[in-house]
Amino acid sequence: EPEVTQTPSHQVTQMGQEVILRCVPISNHLYFYWYRQILGQKVEFLVSFYNNEISEKSEIFDDQFSVERPDGSNFTLKIRSTKLEDSAMYFCASSRSPYTEAFFGQGTRLTVV
Amino acid sequence: EDKVVQSPLSLVVHEGDTVTLNCSYEVTNFRSLLWYKQEKKAPTFLFMLTSSGIEKKSGRLSSILDKKELFSILNITATQTGDSAIYLCAVFGQGAQKLVFGQGTRLTINP
Secondary structure (H helix, E strand, C coil): CCCCEEECCEEEECCCCCEEEEEECCCCCCEEEEEEECCCCCEEEEEEEECCEEEEECCCCCCCEEEECCCCCCEEEEECCCCHHHCEEEEEEEECCCCCCCEECCCEEEEEC | CCEEEEECCEEEEECCCCEEEEEEEECCCEEEEEEEEECCCCEEEEEEECCCCCCEEECCEEEEEECCCCEEEEEECCCCHHHCEEEEEEEEECCCCCEEECCCEEEEEEC
16 A cells, blocks of 8 residues: 655754655655644644645744755655754655645654754 | 644543544635544544535444534544544645644543
8 A cells, every 4th residue: 555655764963953854755646745743732734735836834834944856756854953842743744636635654753952 | 723623632431432532623614624543653544524414434433524513523433442542633724735633632442
């Protein structure tokens, strides 16, 4: 069964460093998303991506964040100059069409120290 | 601001019991409501509901949507220990390619 895969599963980084979280969406899906979940809190939307551009982003997704689809399969989230409060589980998701079931990857746990 | 509220936040029952989880929402131009099960990491998709009054069913799980009263319920019958998880409700609004999540219901099934 096709699934969304994310790497790494866990990343520890020092405050101020840049990290890149990687995702391989399901192959015939066209819509891609990043969400995050701070420990004990709700899952929060970060950004949606379609047709090689951002279609929507939240207030959280400021200039510190960027997304890219560098080739036909990968979808990345870059976080520049990480802060302690960026520590969270980051989920990538994909869907075939908008407003339909989005399938989530296993997540990357980012710990900023 | 779009909002999704789930209740109860936590529920502990015995194996074999039936449970009902609630989700109410306020969203501009509702499009769909989705239920997910979150065990250790990734939310896994359960149901998507778009129309009122039509029950979606998968084994012991079922869900229904009431668009007039702005809520959905998720029922699990004959619960098993493997049903222990956090159940998440999320909605899409018109023109918004983002899911707005509730805080989840932590369900614990004791043997």
